[in-house]
Amino acid sequence: MTGPQDEAAQWWATAVSHIEPGSIELRERPVQQLIGQAGFVDVIWLLLRGTTPSPRQAALLEAALVAGVDHGPQAPSIAAARMAATCGIGLNSAMATGVNMLGDAHGGAGQQCVEMLTDIVGAASKGVGWDDAARLTMADWQSRSRYLPGFGHRFHPRDPRRDPLLALVEQAVADGTVGGDHLKAALAVEAALERRRAGARPVPMNIDGATAVIYAELGFAAPLARGLFVLSRSVGILAHAWEETGQGRRNKGPLPRTVLPARLPQPHET
Template identity: 70%
Template sequence: MDAGTTAAADWWANAICRMEPGVVELRGIPVQELIGSHGFVATIWLMVRGTSPSPREAALLEAAMVASVDHGPQAPSIAIARMTATCGVGLNNAMASGVNALGDSHGGAGQQCVELLSAIVSREEAGESLEAATEAVVTDFRKHSRYLPGFGHRFHPRDPRRDPLLGLVDEAVAEGVVAGNHLRAARAVEELLNKGRAKPIPMNIDGATAVIYAELGFPPPLARGLFVLSRSVGILAHAWEETTQGRRNKGPVPTSILPTVLPVQA
């Protein structure tokens, strides 16, 4: 290749996908070898990490992703996708609109919880007791936020997804699949939060999946990315259902309900 062609090829250099006539390789593995042998979740791992997970690792990741696919149309991302689907656009537009609503407040708690738990684990590895590390990290976090990501839920007194996920992590720790340090940190936070409280604040889905992502070695930003992939399934299902119902220009409330008019401020 001449210098210009080489520069153009180098511009898009990557270790993820090699494609040329008759060849498609994902992380160096011919795609025809992956088809039928790699599950979708294992392929996600391969693509973002560059290695293939063990069957137990893939099963744990799959459990976390299954648990997060949907939480009903009251979730902004789902509601937005359903409304967009009635506006004369395609499914891809409706899905993109829903995904674009997943930010720090709606969709970011898993990433934030991984950061929280990782900070506790780092301090413990540096020699602090788990209790001291937990109290220090939680105290610091509360200086800039009322909420601890991954704990408590505005709908569920106890998130129904929490216990099955943590049970799977307990099994994985017992079998040596994961170390369990982030699981211990999460339970330490939960214990600290509930000291002296009559009404408990249990870990929620974001906390439980954060434990799994952290135990499996995913960096915090990928925890959010994996949640987005998971929730995209629910977004697709809701957008498609809304499309099949034939409604046009669906708004956030029925047309019989008009917004309250606020007084004009001087």
């Protein structure tokens, strides 16, 4: 017969961590063995996957996390955190405000791109060529939305983070760290878009697409692509919220007071 303590332990049983008086284990690894020995990216991998990454896997994951940390106050998550920081709610709440802005339209494209690339890889595994697999999958996705996640950018003609990230993936493929199928899928989409838009503004891969390639090549499930992006962007959110707290503003709005109209127009006015 189990007692209340045993029942509570079973209720909260988890493979992620185990805590007892004088003992903290993360995935069965004593924390004292990790402190000073494992990097933060190693521990992220350990907690999510239950294993430790190779140095090359860790370096690739770290590159993706570094690339996504910030995109300036044009990003709704950053802007919201900065405004929240002036409302007297505390740094943690300002960060939560920014993180909670990361949804399907802002922050979710990485997850969506992993799903799309996985569809292409699945089609290619059945004998369909990469170009046809990309074309068919793109048509399926665009039957539901005109946007292709991970491609094009409203601000950058060519996302400056694309090339260095994909170069690292290519190196990882060459040395056998990753397989390369998701990279092939992403490049096939990019090539199809280039053919489709001949003579028009190109739609190259963006940060969401490039990091989606990395997360997928490293074997992370699609929802974790969003989670890892949130983890990465939290660094920028923290930095912006902290900077804003030191600038002395109160109740910062989306526009400076000097450019606000004296009176907002009423619905019946034209």
